[in-house]
C-alpha cells in the first residue's frame with residue numbers, strides 16, 4: 055500500500071509556440087521528483103499541460119490563418135511528442151480548452167462572484183499581452199513591461215475584479231508562518247515585500263478577447279487567462295467533479311516553475327484558494343532560469359535551444375543528466391553545449407562508465423565472470439559506509455528540492471569506488487592465492503557500489519541504470535524495486551554471471567566547430583575571436599603549457615604481451631627518453647627508427663603495462679586509421695613546436 059500522496063505540477067505551458075530547453079528544464083526536474091517519490095512508495099500524481107487561451111494564441115492562430123483550436127491542437131501534439139522523447143512520466147496532461155477544465159473554472163468564478171469576492175467596475179490600465187499581465191504605470195520600466203521589456207497596451211473597459219486586497223493580510227500571515235511555502239528563500243523574501251506593499255484588486259475579465267472561457271453569467275466577458283490557467287491545479291484532479299480524487303491529492307506538495315511566475319502562484323493562486331475555502335499548496339518552488347550568454351533562454355530573445363536536437367545528437371540520458379545536474383537550481387544556470395558534452399564525458403563516460411568497464415573486466419578476468427562472494431573478515435566497509443551516507447544525502451537533497459545535490463552525491467560514491475580500485479590494486483591481490491578472500495571482497499564491493507549507484511540513478515536517467523544492472527547480471531526491472539530495498543547494501547547476489555557489454559557512455563568528441571579553424575591565437579585577445587564561445591576555446595597561454603617538441607626515434611620495439619604498444623627510445627636535443635606509444639597495429643617498429651616525430655615533452659611520466667613512458671607521441675586517427683605526426687623537411691631534434 056502506498057504511504058502518503060505526492061502531487062507535483064509544472065506550469066501549464068503556453069501554446070503560442072513550440073517548447074524549448076527552458077520548458078524541458080522544469081519538466082525534467084518535476085519528472086525526476088515524481089519518479090523518486092514513486093520509488094519511495096508515495097501515491098504520486100504528476101501533472102503537466104498547456105495554457106491555451108488568451109490573446110497570444112488568438113493572434114498567432116490568426117497569423118497562421120487557422121482557428122485558435124486548430125493552432126493549439128498542433129502545438130499540443132508537438133509538446134506531447136517532446137515529453138515522450140524526454141521520458142516524462144506525467145500522470146495527467148491538462149489542456150485549458152478541455153471541457154473538464156472550462157466548466158469547473160466557470161463554477162469557480164461564479165462561486166467567488168456570488169460570495170462578493172469578484173465585483174464589476176470600470177478598468178483602465180496597462181496590459182502586456184506576451185506575459186498576459188496587467189501593470190500599473192509605476193511598475194513599468196522605461197515605459198515597457200518589467201518582465202519581458204516589450205510594449206504594453208492601454209486597456210479601458212468594464213471588467214470584473216477579484217478582491218486580492220481583502221486577503222492580503224491573511225496571505226502574509228500564511229507565508230510568514232510557513233517558511234517552506236515559498237522557496238527558495240530569495241523568492242520568499244521578494245513575495246513578502248510584494249505583499250507588504252499592498253495588493254490591489256485584480257482585473258479578472260476581458261471584453262476584447264474571444265479566445266477564452268466566458269464569464270458564465272455575463273458571456274461578453276472572458277475570464278482572465280491566469281485565473282483560468284491557475285485553476286487547472288484543482289480542476290485536473292477533480293475539484294467539483296470527483297471529490298474522492300480531489301481530496302486524495304489536494305493540497306499539492308509542490309508547484310514547480312521558474313522565478314518569473316512565482317508571483318502568480320504565491321499570491322493570486324493562494325488567494326483564489328482562500329476564497330474557495332481550500333487549503334494552500336505545501337510549496338511553491340521557483341527555480342532559476344537556464345540562460346545563454348547571461349540571458350534567459352526564451353522565444354522572445356530568439357536564443358532558443360531545441361531539446362529534440364540535443365537528444366538526437368547526444369542521447370536521452372546525457373541531456374537529462376545535464377538538465378538535472380547542472381544547477382544550482384535556486385539560481386540561474388548558464389547553458390552551453392560544450393558544458394553538456396563535458397558533463398557527459400566526465401561524470402558519465404569517465405567516472406561511471408569507466409567504473410563499470412574496469413569492474414566487469416576484473417570480475418571477468420579474476421572471478422570467471424561471476425560476481426564473487428564477499429568475506430566479512432576481509433572487508434574494509436569503506437564503500438558500504440559511504441553508500442549509506444550517500445543514500446541519506448540523496449533523500450535530503452530531494453526533500454529540499456536540490457536535485458543537482460543528489461547527483462553530486464551519487465557521483466561522489468562512483469569516484470570513491472574508482473579511487474578504491476587504485477588503493478586496493480586487485481591485479482596485485484590476484485597474484486597471491488592467499489589473498490583470494492580480499493580480492494573477492496574488493497570486487498564484490500565495487501560491483502555492489504555500481505549496482506546501488508545505478509539504482510539510485512533510476513529517477514534521473516532512463517537508460518543507463520538498466521544497462522549497468524544488466525552488465526552486472528542483476529535484476530533489471532528497477533522501477534519495481536522500492537527505494538529502501540534498492541538502496542540497501544548487498545542487493546547483488548554472489549554467483550551471478552556478469553554480461554560485459556559496450557561502454558554505456560561512449561566519450562563524445564568535443565564540439566570542434568566551436569573554435570574558429572585558424573586564427574592567430576598568439577595575437578588575439580579573447581574578445582577578438584568572433585563567434586567563438588569562450589568556454590570551448592583555450593588561451594594561447596593555456597596552449598603553450600603543453601611543451602611540444604621534435605624527437606628523433608633511435609630505437610623501437612614491441613612491448614611484450616601488449617599487442618598495441620611500441621617502446622621507443624628517442625633523442626630530444628642532448629637528452630634521451632623512452633616513450634610508450636599505442637601504435638603497434640599501425641606501424642612496424644623498424645619503420646619508425648630514424649623518423650622525426652612530435653611529442654608532448656612535459657607530460658607527467660606514466661607506467662604503461664609496467665613500462666615507463668616519458669612523453670606522449672602525437673598521432674592523428676580517423677576511421678580506424680592512425681598516422682604519426684612528423685615534420686615537413688628536416689629540423690633538429692628537441693626543436694619546440696608551437
Ligand code: MSP
Pocket residue numbers: 064065066067068075076077079080105283284286310311312313314315342343344345350351352
Ligand atoms: N502559461 C504560463 C504558466 C501558467 S501556470 C498556471 C507560462 N507559460 S510559459 O510557457 O511561459 O512557461 C513558463 C515556464 O517555463 C517557466 O516558469 C519555467 O518553468 C519554464 N521555462 C521557460 N523558459 C525557461 C528558462 N529559460 N529557464 C528555466 N525555465 C524556463 O508562464
